[in-house]
Amino acid sequence: MSTLKIGVIGCGSIAQHRHLQEYSWNKAVEIVAVCDINEERAIEIGKEYSAKAYTDYKELLADKDIDAVSVCTPNYLHAPISIDALNAGKHVLCEKPMATSSEEAAQMIEAAKKNGKKLMIGHNQRFVKSHQKARELIKSGEVGKIYSFRSAFGHGGPEQWSVDGKESWFFQKEKAFIGAMGDLGVHKTDLLRYVLGEEFVEVGAFVETNAKDFADVDDNAVCVLKTESGVIGTLAASWAYTSKEDNSTIIYGEKAILRLEDHPQYSLIVQYATGEIVNYELGKIQSNDAGGQNATGVIDHFVSSIVSDTEPLITGAEGKKSLEVILGAIKSNETKQIAKINK
Missing domain, CATH: 3.40.50.720 (NAD(P)-binding Rossmann-like Domain)
Structure with a gap:
């Protein structure tokens, strides 16, 4: 061609x-x-x-x-x-x-x-080596039954790197539609769906604007998510992490705990219930911090x-499933109830 x-x-x-x-x-x-x-x-x-x-x-x-x-x-x-x-x-x-x-x-x-x-x-996030390895370990049964997870994606906000700074469309509701939850949270919902290998069915969320007084979109969001098999966990998305970016995910399983992007050197740490610990050096995750500007894949x-x-x-269908979790979080925050996630 x-x-x-x-x-x-x-x-x-x-x-x-x-x-x-x-x-x-x-x-x-x-x-x-x-x-x-x-x-x-x-x-x-x-x-x-x-x-x-x-x-x-x-x-x-x-x-x-x-x-x-x-x-x-x-x-x-x-x-x-x-x-x-x-x-x-x-x-x-x-x-x-x-x-x-x-x-x-x-x-x-x-x-x-x-x-x-x-x-x-x-x-x-699906192309990050540690995330791919975690998916493999879960799929193979190495981690056993998954019980819970916690995932975060936060940094100081788009004004630090957007070409328009504080004037950026990121902070304008009519253009962005949603803030940190759409910018960062949607990445994490997609990652969790990919790594866990199952869909989310319910979400409870608090979506707030409390760090950026010039923004009319959310800058802090915390969700509790439940998968179809009953795995529950939390997801935090924030533009209020003023020091270092956090892009970590921890998955708690029957046979092991997986720590993803939670250590400066080891991108994946597997802590087995037996006491054994395996550290993986799989390269840096994509980030806005210096040193993270490697190709995304x-x-x-x-x-x-x-x-x-x-x-x-x-695909578009995969993107839609991750978007539905975000839309569910918005609905939960508005109704102050647990929201069912559209299929």
Whole structure:
């Protein structure tokens, strides 16, 4: 197959530090177009990657030569742009959360199916080596029955790395739809579903804004989750961890405890009930901290799924299941009741 021609829609931080960089490292692709409503930014990024710059994504999608696009826009535009791109015959890699409602997510999945194109959601935690190893250990029965878990994803907030700082769309409800819970919590719901190998059925949540007085979205969220087999645990998502980023997950099983990304050196520590401890050095997790800027694996996997015509690991259907947990958390917080998670 000839080189894949790629367009990137939205040229903010995630596009600059992840998508564009990682496409440029991949020998199978050529970045031919970029788009941003900020014309100056679009032109600047276009020059950097020798790509045509657009300010209207529909003009970019009209280019018949473009095979696939990354959608790196504010959350409220994920679904409309992805649907337009799929209908224009492009494969789509969409940032998370994939949409702002179940209906939008279903429409994205339908558009991919109708047009015979790949739709992948950028949940990079599935590509982290320690997470893959944990999934393997659980699947093989090495950990025994899973009893509980606790998972956290927190940092100081998007103002530290977003191209627009405190003015960023991340803090504006009409553009972001949800704050830390959608930015970080959705990653963790996807990770937990992947590692545990089962779906969540119920959620109880507190979703608050108490750290960022300039934001009209949540910056702290804590959820209690229950899987279909009765595993219960907690998930915390926060933009209020002002010192060090936390991206840890601990899984408590019958035969062992798995500590993921909870130690500066060992990305996975297995503490067996027998007293034996096994430490794994599997490389650094992706993070916003210095030293975590290694490739996510997302771009390479997306490209590979197109080139080899295989189903991506995080399809639209998978992205929707992770989104449903977040939507359930919002509902629980609003109703002050345990919410059932949509299938």
